[in-house]
Amino acid sequence: MPKALVTGAAGFIGFHLCRRLSAEGFEVVGLDAMTDYYDVSLKQARLDLLQGPDFSFVQGRVEEPGLLMRLFSEQRFDLVFHLAAQAGVRHSIEVPRDYLDSNIVGSFELLEAARAYPPRHLLLASTSSAYGANTEMPYRETMRADHQMSFYAATKKATEAMAHSYAHLFALPTTMFRFFTVYGPWGRPDMALFKFTRAILNGDPIDVYNFGDMKRDFTYIDNLVEALWRLAGQPPPPDGKSVCAEDSLSPVAPWRIVNIGNSQPVQLTDFIAAIEAATGRSADRNLIPMQPGDVPATWADTMLLTRLAGPITPIPVDKGVQCFVDWYREYYDC
Template sequence: MRHAFVTGAAGFIGAACCARLLEAGWRVTGLDAMTDYYDVTLKEARLAPLRAHDRFDFVQDYVETPGRLRGMFAGGRFDLVIHLAAQAGVRYSLENPRAYLDSNVTGTFELLEAAREFPPGHLLLASTSSVYGANDKMPYAETDRADHQMSFYAATKKATEAMAHAYAHLHGLPTTMFRFFTVYGPWGRPDMAPFKFTRAILEGRPIDVYNHGRMRRDFTYIDDLVEGILALADAVPGAAPVAGDSLSPVAPFRVVNIGNASPVELGDFIAAIEAALGRKAERNLMEMQPGDVPATWADTALLQALTGKVPGTPVTEGVARFVAWYREYYGV
């Protein structure tokens, strides 16, 4: 039986990945610090169905705890490692940058050290579309330069890409970095726009719309993202590149975008929430937030070449599923 290790297992993406791995017959070990960055009861609720599986083991701890991951890797070989644990959020990185340094950089270092000593079959690490920063060439391709990050969050994630490449080169670790594009859907994070907008509209409060709504995002539905991750799990970086590959010339390492390849105007996204709720939003138009970018757009040709599939859930459908989940979960 194949054994996967997932960090950030109680998180939005991590819990969804664990569920799909269990459905596919894997044994899964998950780790999460259960921090109070947002509602811990939501994290516990995500974990509840996972804990019901006899092939799921959960450990509560920080990825940056010295030696913690090494001890877990030493306990048995992992065929697949999916590293999702991180301090997320562009805006919070303005308030508490130390949390990003500790979790994202130091935590990833601890993971890489454990993998160096006890190599997994494939190491998958989460990055973000935010690393493209000030790039204005769209859609964003993995082979584009990404040197001008606009937030400390993005800078820490770009640092983890460089760190992982060095370890892949020095120690032959097969490594794939995923750059995620604005993931949303049921069980999502309360600090993200779909959650905040839905809650405010239902409570009759205005929603804050940054840059006066003149923003576009490549919204990616959670199920599509997880399917992309699992499909790429078997696309282990090797010596033979595919067309448009980001495969390193000196390491078994590549970067892959996972996005919907179809940017949506923020106003249209809000309209989809309004339609699903049957209520109109009162919009509080605001200036652009520091560290934010006006648009994101994924080039998914490499994902297509490697897996034969790309995300495609329309925003109207994905938003309707999120709103239905929100109403059921919160009883509203």
């Protein structure tokens, strides 16, 4: 039975990915620190659903010296998905040290373990926030991304560079994923969909940043996990031979960046309207200015993803939002 490691296994994306890997016949080892950045009981509920003969859980921080090295030496993973990170653009302004420890030091520990015990494919999560101040859209993987707008984005961009150096020095097949506003059932409480749904159902006002003039490339969780699964079988080649002109494949390492998005940016006001339709209630909007570290729009060019993984039919936003609201009502019995 092939074996996979998923760091951040109790997180939103990690939970869904672990389920998919188990369904595909993998023995899955999940690592998570179970931090209290948001409701730990939600993380535990995800873990409870993952329990089974082909899933084992290790609680610990990726930045703990030697922890990942021990795991790699004991398990010898075929695939490694590194999703563990301190998330949140605004939170990184308040406690940047957490981002340095988890995102930079934790990724270093992972790369050292992969260097010693190489998997067939190393896959690491980055973020669309890495594009920073770029205003040309849609975002392409081959664009320069030098002006990050938050410390969170800066740590993820640094991780990309660190992973490239290890891919070059130690021939580690490595794929970096830039995720675009992932949403869906079991999502994170600090994300807009979760906060808006909770507030609307409670009759509370919602904070709408930049007075509603924002666009996001909302990506439904099932689409993202499908992309991760397909790309896991497409490790970057060592010969530098690109699959297309838009390929981000490094000329000196088996390393590339791939956008995972919907390629259909949605106006924030339309996203709120979808939540209103799904809940059957109207939102009381509190229109406020843009927050530090935020960007007005994101939009993924997914041409490279399609060339590597084939077409993935996107879940429409209204359907995806309805799925989330249905889950929310059932989970919170409201």
